[in-house]
Structures are given as C-alpha cells and as structure tokens.
Amino acid sequence: MDWLLNTILQPSTIQSIIIISAVSAIGLQLGKLKLFNVSLGITFVFFIGILVGHLNLDINEDMLxxxxxxxxxxxxxxxxxxxxxxxxxxxxxxxxxxxxxxxxxxxxxxxxxxxxxxxxxxxxxxxxxxxxxxxxxxxxxxxxxxxxxxxxxxxxxxxxxxxxxxxxxxxxxxxxxxxxxxxxxxxxxxxxNSGKIKEKKDSDTYVGEFHVTNPALFGKTIREIMKHTSKRFVISRIWRDGKVTIPTSECVLNQNDHLLIISIKSDVESIKVLFGEQENVDWNKEDIDWNHIDNSQLVSRRIIVTRGKVNGVKLGTLKLRNIYGINITRINRAGIDLLPSPHLSLQIGDRITVVGEAASINNVAKILGDEVKRLKExxxxxxxxxxxxxxxxxxxxxxxxxxxxxxxxxxxxxxxxxxxxxxxxxxxxxxxxxxxxxxxxxxxxxxxxxxxxxxxxxxxxxxxxxxxxxxxxxxxxxxxxxxxxxxxxxxxxxxxxxxxxxxxxxxxxxxxxxxxxxxxxxxxxxxxxxxxxxxxxxxxxxxxxxxxxxxxxxxxxx
Incomplete structure (x- = not known):
C-alpha cells in the first residue's frame, strides 16, 4: 500500500491529475442532489475542491x-x-x-x-x-x-x-x-379575475389528434382560423379519406378531418373547443405505432441551421411551409424546445424538426444548411x-x-x-x-x-x-x-x-x-x-x- 500512499501524498504531475479528477467526479455526482428542488449542479465541484483544499495536501502548485x-x-x-x-x-x-x-x-x-x-x-x-x-x-x-x-x-x-x-x-x-x-x-x-396569481397548468409540449366537427371551421383555411385564436399550435398533419398530407396556411379544413396538432398541454382544452373533438389517443407515448396511420411518403427529420445567410432571419419570411409543403413542428435551441412562430428568428445551431416528403425536406435542408455531417471530425x-x-x-x-x-x-x-x-x-x-x-x-x-x-x-x-x-x-x-x-x-x-x-x-x-x-x-x-x-x-x-x-x-x- 506504500505505493498508493506515495502516489496520492507525494507532489507530482500524476498526483495533481488524480486529485483534480477525484474532486471533479465527486462534485459532479453530488451536484445532482436537490434541496427544495434547487441544485448547485456543476458548481458543487468548487465546494468539494474547497473541502479537499482544507486538508492542506501538498500539491504541485505549478501543475494546479x-x-x-x-x-x-x-x-x-x-x-x-x-x-x-x-x-x-x-x-x-x-x-x-x-x-x-x-x-x-x-x-x-x-x-x-x-x-x-x-x-x-x-x-x-x-x-x-x-x-x-x-x-x-x-x-x-x-x-x-x-x-x-x-x-x-x-x-x-x-x-x-x-x-x-x-x-x-x-x-x-x-x-x-x-x-x-x-x-x-x-x-x-x-x-x-379574482386577483389571484394564475398558476401554470402545464407548458410541456403536447401532441394530440383532433377531429374537426365545429361547423364554423368547415371551408375555412388554416390562416383564417389562426387569426381568430390567441393560442399557439402547429397543425403537423391532416388525415383525410385515408390519406396523410402536410397542410399549408392556405389548406381548407373539411368536416371530419383528423388533425395532428402540436401545442402545450395548457392549451389542449381551448384547442378542443375550437375544433370540436379530441381523439382518445396519446401521441406523446414513445412506443406509439406511427406506421398504422402514416403509410405515405411523409418523414420526420431534424435539420440543423448552419447557413450564415439565414442566421437572424425570421421563420415566417422564409415561407418554407407554403413553398415546399413541409411543416416545422419544433425548434430546439441550446437544449430548450420552442414552438415555431413566424416571428421567431433563427440562429445557427438551431435544431428544427421538419415533417414532409423526403424530397421537400432535402430542399429545405439545403436552404438551412444542415451540414453537420461535415463535423463528424x-x-x-x-x-x-x-x-x-x-x-x-x-x-x-x-x-x-x-x-x-x-x-x-x-x-x-x-x-x-x-x-x-x-x-x-x-x-x-x-x-x-x-x-x-x-x-x-x-x-x-x-x-x-x-x-x-x-x-x-x-x-x-x-x-x-x-x-x-x-x-x-x-x-x-x-x-x-x-x-x-x-x-x-x-x-x-x-x-x-x-x-x-x-x-x-x-x-x-x-x-x-x-x-x-x-x-x-x-x-x-x-x-x-x-x-x-x-x-x-x-x-x-x-x-x-x-x-x-x-x-x-x-x-x-x-
């Protein structure tokens, strides 16, 4: 055991690396603990380092x-x-x-x-x-x-x-x-209205199927419908007569259309009132069988914005939905999921989830860049x-x-x-x-x-x-x-x-x-x-x- 004590206690490059690594590993593990739902995260490494420093170990100062x-x-x-x-x-x-x-x-x-x-x-x-x-x-x-x-x-x-x-x-x-x-x-x-603080219901992303039974929507375009609601949601797909399509803003809704809508959970009831009915299908489950309803050429793909020309450009100005017949369902920025809107400015590194035909998505990828494959090395x-x-x-x-x-x-x-x-x-x-x-x-x-x-x-x-x-x-x-x-x-x-x-x-x-x-x-x-x-x-x-x-x-x- 003398070799172990000498390695840890005698100042050297190896000893410094071992101690730094041990402090880092212990701090990262303890950083996962939460007190009153609050955690110090990665900063716990700092405090573990303080504890080790308090032991006054003889560590190579130059290496440190x-x-x-x-x-x-x-x-x-x-x-x-x-x-x-x-x-x-x-x-x-x-x-x-x-x-x-x-x-x-x-x-x-x-x-x-x-x-x-x-x-x-x-x-x-x-x-x-x-x-x-x-x-x-x-x-x-x-x-x-x-x-x-x-x-x-x-x-x-x-x-x-x-x-x-x-x-x-x-x-x-x-x-x-x-x-x-x-x-x-x-x-x-x-x-x-009573003056009490409104509690958040749930802002997690929600995917649900809705059945168009509201007569006020029959024959109306999606653009016209969106003008009359303050809720933000994305109509990802439409099932009509056994066929799945990607809607554009000019798409006209008919009676008995089935819509796949992406929203936040707190807006589900309002969307249900707007369209008429909600199907009892949980599309948020990871084990959902998409094949039984999606037998077309539609695919879902994540595209990363890497083209400098679209950096800072508002999503609505690109008109990707109307030109290419695709739907942007989610945007992930620095680990944060955002619902797409015409006024949201794109940034390089944004991960955009796009649904549509493969050829159309390839065209959109050329516009946005999606050159991550070059970054494998x-x-x-x-x-x-x-x-x-x-x-x-x-x-x-x-x-x-x-x-x-x-x-x-x-x-x-x-x-x-x-x-x-x-x-x-x-x-x-x-x-x-x-x-x-x-x-x-x-x-x-x-x-x-x-x-x-x-x-x-x-x-x-x-x-x-x-x-x-x-x-x-x-x-x-x-x-x-x-x-x-x-x-x-x-x-x-x-x-x-x-x-x-x-x-x-x-x-x-x-x-x-x-x-x-x-x-x-x-x-x-x-x-x-x-x-x-x-x-x-x-x-x-x-x-x-x-x-x-x-x-x-x-x-x-x-």
Missing part, C-alpha cells in the same frame, strides 16, 4: 495553476464559439431593449460593488469576488483574478481571498434570484488557432490616459472575444468553427469542471476560518444584496415603467444573471416559452459583459 488556467481558457473560448452566431443578431430590434435591460442589471451590480466596498471597508478585490459569486459567474472570477495579477502580481493573498468571497456568496446567489422573482411574481405576475485547427489568437489578444496591452499601467484583456477576455468573432464570422472566411451542441458542451463542461476543481483546491486552505469570522457573515449579507437588488430594480423598471410582460421580463433577468436554475423555476410557473426565448436572447451579451466588466472594475478603481 496550469490546469486552472487551461480549463478557464477552454471554457470561455468554447462559450464564445457557442454564443457567437447569435451574438450580434440578439442586439437587433426587440433584442436590443432586452439586452439594454440586462446591461442595466450588470451596471447596477458594479455600482453597488463600489458603494458597498466604500462604506463597509471590504476591499475592492473581495467585493468583486462577492459580485462574481452573487451572480453565479465563476468565469468572471477567473477574469478578475487575472486582472488583479496585472495590478498586484505579488499579492497572492488577495487573489485567493477573492475566490473565498465568491464561494461565500455563491449559494445565496443561486437562491436569491429565485426569491426576487418569486417576490415580483406576487406584484406583477399574471392574475385571474471536429475542425480542431480552428479551435487551436482561435485559442492562440485569443491569448495573444488577451496579452495585448491597451494604454489609457491617466493610467500608470496598460490594460490587458487576460486569459478570459481575449479568448471569449476571439471565440465570439470566430463563431460569428468564421464561415465567411471559410473556417468551419461551428461544432455540434454535444461537442461544444463537452468542451465547456470539461474546461469549467477542471477550472472549478483547481479554484476550490487553491481557495480551500483558509475558507472555513474566513467564513467563521464576523467578517464572513458580512460577506454573506453583501453578496445577497448584490444578487437581489439589481434584479428587483430592473424587474420593476421592465414591468412597471416599460410595460414588458412578466414572462419576458423574468426570462431576461435569469439570462442577465446566467442562472439556469432560476429559469427552471420560472418555466414551472409561467405558461409558454417566452421566458426561455428572452433568456437565450440576453445570455450571450450578458456573459460577455460580466467577464469583461470584472476586469475593468479592478483595473480602473483599484
């Missing part, structure tokens, strides 16, 4: 530092590639107002950080650490630590304390957004080139008047900017920068897990003695204020002053705080997918601003 930085670089660059295709299109029209509000959340947080630091005598580096924990943004912490190394390269204690502050504020950062949204829900949430050249250029950009000094030292974007700011630019404009220069969602997620998760594990191990040595001091309680209170105050202020501004509806406003707030757990809470209480769309609209810009702003905050005010 390298793994931490390399993990952060991989994460932010892959994040830039992911958000790049939709980054600039999210700034257009309606997205501009939502992103402006998300920017306000960031600015208010920065102002409160400066104010709290001045009146509480908590150092600015520690306040920035509290800010990154309050907004649950550990990549921003990494960027801030890099900036602090530029200003005070020998102040290793302040760099470690910044991570401690982040860890102290993080748990309430997760819960605080949910509490703030719950409070605003009682103020601004949709209410019924990822273009690693573009990834490594992008990382290299990102690090060069991060090391480039920018001299500002009145400052004694130049500003650098660092290992977090440089790669994310290059990643965004590569994701947005790479195809124009014949660079294949788009990767499948699973490949990009793998890169991001791997980089972030390694970074969090190393960050926790490095910060764990003095964590508990810091938290148990009176100053630790003050940190908890300040961090909670940095979480809740900006969310409530901008939430009230959005809903009370700008009259943006509740669902869209809270989705924007979740995106501005990069808090998917809060989004899950919102989705469980609000009908429709407006919160998810708003979240996806502001998330790219908010994440970018968070990472850059923490660096600038230290470089300008420290």
């Amino acid at each position: 530092h390298f793994a931490q930085n390399f993990g952060l670089i991989i994460f932010v660059y892959a994040l830039g590639l992911q958000v790049g295709p939709g980054f600039f299109s999210s700034l257009k029209k309606g997205g501009l107002r939502l992103n402006s509000l998300a920017f306000a959340v960031v600015v208010i947080g920065i102002l409160l950080t400066l104010i709290f630091s001045h009146f509480s005598n908590v150092s600015l580096p520690n306040m920035v650490g509290l800010l990154t924990g309050a907004v649950t943004n550990t990549p921003a912490l990494g960027a801030a630590q890099q900036a602090l190394r530029q200003v005070a390269p020998n102040d290793t204690k302040s760099i470690s304390d910044m991570a401690l502050a982040c860890a102290v504020a993080y748990p309430l950062g997760v819960v605080g957004v949910i509490l703030a949204i719950a409070l605003m829900r009682t103020w601004f949430g949709p209410k019924d 990822p273009n690693l050249i573009a990834i490594f080139i992008g990382i290299a250029f990102g690090l060069l950009l991060g090391a480039l000094p920018f001299q500002f008047p009145g400052m004694n030292f130049p500003i650098k974007l660092g290992i977090a700011g440089g790669p994310i900017i290059v990643g965004i630019l590569m994701g947005a404009f790479g195809p124009r220069f014949h660079l294949t920068t788009y990767t499948t969602q699973s490949a990009n997620l793998m890169m991001r998760q791997l980089g972030l897990v390694v970074y969090l594990a190393c960050l926790g191990i490095d910060a764990g040595g003095h964590f508990f003695e810091t938290v148990l001091q009176p100053e630790g309680l003050l940190w908890v209170g300040l961090g909670f204020g940095l979480t809740v105050i900006p969310v409530i202020i901008v939430g009230v501004l959005a809903m009370k002053v700008l009259h943006i509806n509740y669902a869209k406003s809270v989705g924007m707030l979740c995106g501005s705080m990069a808090n998917p757990i809060a989004l899950s809470y919102v989705d469980s209480t609000v009908e429709g997918d407006e919160p998810s769309v708003a979240y996806a609209t502001v998330y790219p810009v908010s994440m970018f601003i968070r990472i850059i702003s923490t660096q600038l905050l230290l470089l300008f005010f420290l």
Whole structure:
C-alpha cells in the first residue's frame, strides 16, 4: 500500500491529475442532489475542491495553476464559439431593449460593488469576488483574478481571498434570484379575475389528434382560423379519406378531418373547443405505432441551421411551409424546445424538426444548411488557432490616459472575444468553427469542471476560518444584496415603467444573471416559452459583459 500512499501524498504531475479528477467526479455526482428542488449542479465541484483544499495536501502548485488556467481558457473560448452566431443578431430590434435591460442589471451590480466596498471597508478585490459569486459567474472570477495579477502580481493573498468571497456568496446567489422573482411574481405576475396569481397548468409540449366537427371551421383555411385564436399550435398533419398530407396556411379544413396538432398541454382544452373533438389517443407515448396511420411518403427529420445567410432571419419570411409543403413542428435551441412562430428568428445551431416528403425536406435542408455531417471530425485547427489568437489578444496591452499601467484583456477576455468573432464570422472566411451542441458542451463542461476543481483546491486552505469570522457573515449579507437588488430594480423598471410582460421580463433577468436554475423555476410557473426565448436572447451579451466588466472594475478603481 506504500505505493498508493506515495502516489496520492507525494507532489507530482500524476498526483495533481488524480486529485483534480477525484474532486471533479465527486462534485459532479453530488451536484445532482436537490434541496427544495434547487441544485448547485456543476458548481458543487468548487465546494468539494474547497473541502479537499482544507486538508492542506501538498500539491504541485505549478501543475494546479496550469490546469486552472487551461480549463478557464477552454471554457470561455468554447462559450464564445457557442454564443457567437447569435451574438450580434440578439442586439437587433426587440433584442436590443432586452439586452439594454440586462446591461442595466450588470451596471447596477458594479455600482453597488463600489458603494458597498466604500462604506463597509471590504476591499475592492473581495467585493468583486462577492459580485462574481452573487451572480453565479465563476468565469468572471477567473477574469478578475487575472486582472488583479496585472495590478498586484505579488499579492497572492488577495487573489485567493477573492475566490473565498465568491464561494461565500455563491449559494445565496443561486437562491436569491429565485426569491426576487418569486417576490415580483406576487406584484406583477399574471392574475385571474379574482386577483389571484394564475398558476401554470402545464407548458410541456403536447401532441394530440383532433377531429374537426365545429361547423364554423368547415371551408375555412388554416390562416383564417389562426387569426381568430390567441393560442399557439402547429397543425403537423391532416388525415383525410385515408390519406396523410402536410397542410399549408392556405389548406381548407373539411368536416371530419383528423388533425395532428402540436401545442402545450395548457392549451389542449381551448384547442378542443375550437375544433370540436379530441381523439382518445396519446401521441406523446414513445412506443406509439406511427406506421398504422402514416403509410405515405411523409418523414420526420431534424435539420440543423448552419447557413450564415439565414442566421437572424425570421421563420415566417422564409415561407418554407407554403413553398415546399413541409411543416416545422419544433425548434430546439441550446437544449430548450420552442414552438415555431413566424416571428421567431433563427440562429445557427438551431435544431428544427421538419415533417414532409423526403424530397421537400432535402430542399429545405439545403436552404438551412444542415451540414453537420461535415463535423463528424471536429475542425480542431480552428479551435487551436482561435485559442492562440485569443491569448495573444488577451496579452495585448491597451494604454489609457491617466493610467500608470496598460490594460490587458487576460486569459478570459481575449479568448471569449476571439471565440465570439470566430463563431460569428468564421464561415465567411471559410473556417468551419461551428461544432455540434454535444461537442461544444463537452468542451465547456470539461474546461469549467477542471477550472472549478483547481479554484476550490487553491481557495480551500483558509475558507472555513474566513467564513467563521464576523467578517464572513458580512460577506454573506453583501453578496445577497448584490444578487437581489439589481434584479428587483430592473424587474420593476421592465414591468412597471416599460410595460414588458412578466414572462419576458423574468426570462431576461435569469439570462442577465446566467442562472439556469432560476429559469427552471420560472418555466414551472409561467405558461409558454417566452421566458426561455428572452433568456437565450440576453445570455450571450450578458456573459460577455460580466467577464469583461470584472476586469475593468479592478483595473480602473483599484
């Protein structure tokens, strides 16, 4: 057993990798646990790292530092590639107002950080650490630590304390957004006629068969029918005289037509009233036998948007349904299922479920791109080139008047900017920068897990003695204020002053705080997918601003 103890206890490259891997594996497993339906998820790796760091194991510091930085670089660059295709299109029209509000959340947080630091005598580096924990943004912490190394390269204690502050504020950062949204829900949430909060019935996607028996619909086109209902649904197929067809907006409905409709569960009763009857068939079952009703040449296929020309284009302007006789039933964006609508703007990477004849679907695939087959072997050249250029950009000094030292974007700011630019404009220069969602997620998760594990191990040595001091309680209170105050202020501004509806406003707030757990809470209480769309609209810009702003905050005010 001596060999095992020596391998684990003696500092070496192998020992460092074993400990980082063990911390990552244990943290990921425990991250699946939920308390009051809330889980820390991947961030549990950070806290397991703190526990291991508290044991004061003798670990190779150079190896730990390298793994931490390399993990952060991989994460932010892959994040830039992911958000790049939709980054600039999210700034257009309606997205501009939502992103402006998300920017306000960031600015208010920065102002409160400066104010709290001045009146509480908590150092600015520690306040920035509290800010990154309050907004649950550990990549921003990494960027801030890099900036602090530029200003005070020998102040290793302040760099470690910044991570401690982040860890102290993080748990309430997760819960605080949910509490703030719950409070605003009682103020601004949709209410019924009695003034009570309307509970969400069910917004899960629902597939059902409906029988047209309403005489008011006989001889009417689908376009005419849709004008007279506020419910959103998609008529995927029509069974008429034993034949299955794909309807267009000009298709006329007849008595006894059978319709396959995709909607949300909460709208089923309204759709039933509209068409007349609902068949007692559960089309949501995975073991349903489609062959007994679908004996035509119709097929269902997922097409991925990879063509730059349709990035940001509204679905209705393409007129795919009328030109090619196909039906778009669902759109999956970053793991979120959205019901298609004419006003929904497409983004590169969207996975579109299309139903129709094989030849028609092939034509639609040519328009949307669907070139994922070329990505069976990822273009690693573009990834490594992008990382290299990102690090060069991060090391480039920018001299500002009145400052004694130049500003650098660092290992977090440089790669994310290059990643965004590569994701947005790479195809124009014949660079294949788009990767499948699973490949990009793998890169991001791997980089972030390694970074969090190393960050926790490095910060764990003095964590508990810091938290148990009176100053630790003050940190908890300040961090909670940095979480809740900006969310409530901008939430009230959005809903009370700008009259943006509740669902869209809270989705924007979740995106501005990069808090998917809060989004899950919102989705469980609000009908429709407006919160998810708003979240996806502001998330790219908010994440970018968070990472850059923490660096600038230290470089300008420290």
